[in-house]
Amino acid sequence: MNLREYQTASRATAIYPRDRALEYCVLGLISEVGELAGKLKKSIRDGTPEDVLREQILDELGDCLWYCAQIATEKDAKILAGPPASTGLRSLVAPRIATLGSLSGVLGCNIAHWSSLTIAGELPRLVHQIAYIATAFGSSLESVLDRNIAKLASRQRRGVLQGEGDGR
Numbered sequence: 001m002n003l004r005e006y007q008t009a010s011r012a013t014a015i016y017p018r019d020r021a022l023e024y025c026v027l028g029l030i031s032e033v034g035e036l037a038g039k040l041k042k043s044i045r046d047g048t049p050e051d052v053l054r055e056q057i058l059d060e061l062g063d064c065l066w067y068c069a070q071i072a073t074e075k076d077a078k079i080l081a082g083p084p085a086s087t088g089l090r091s092l093v094a095p096r097i098a099t100l101g102s103l104s105g106v107l108g109c110n111i112a113h114w115s116s117l118t119i120a121g122e123l124p125r126l127v128h129q130i131a132y133i134a135t136a137f138g139s140s141l142e143s144v145l146d147r148n149i150a151k152l153a154s155r156q157r158r159g160v161l162q163g164e165g166d167g168r
Contacts, residue, residue: 003127006145007069007079013152013161014070021074029067029104029126036060036133037097054137061130062148064100068123068130071107080124093136100129 001009016024039056042048048056072079103126131141155161 001142001145001149003069003079003141003145006065006149007073009149010066010069010152011073013066013156014073015161016070022071025067025070025074026104026107029064029071029107030101032060032063032067033097033100033104036064037094037101040094040097054139057137058134058139058144058147059151061134061144062151064130065127065144066148066152068126072123077123079127090136093133096129096133096136100126100133103129 036057039048039053039060043053043056069079103122107122127141130144134141134144152161
């Protein structure tokens with residue numbers, strides 16, 4: 001699945017108030033980046049097994065991409081990737097997550113003044129960081145997209161799109 005296909009497919013799972021869509025989506029993105037950082041932080045503290053950490057990180061990356069796709073859709077923009085990701089180095093994952101946090105924070109600070117141009121400029125940078133982190137965990141952007149859509153489709157079939165928890 002490519003980004004354009006993902007943006008279209010993910011829209012079927014978008015449940016939020018349309019009158020506050022951008023605010024909701026940006027806050028959701030910031031929240032997901034925080035969850036991503038939390039998974040990595042806890043793995044350092046607790047010594048999470050590599051296979052478990054990989055699954056957790058890839059799931060959170062998919063959630064970040066979902067919010068990027070919704071932000072793009074709300075502004076009638078296309079979600080595009082930044083420059084191709086080189087093979088991600090694990091030693092650079094934490095700084096890349098911090099960069100994701102900074103970029104999503106920039107979007108949040110300017111929420112009232114957003115334009116499609118701003119979205120078009122920032123989203124590829126976010127997607128590039130996500131792709132880099134995915135490669136550092138032995139995956140790819142496309143695999144993260146496929147995995148996320150499968151998870152969302154399962155939740156939709158079971159009627160649990162809304163709610164909380166990774167294990168819904």
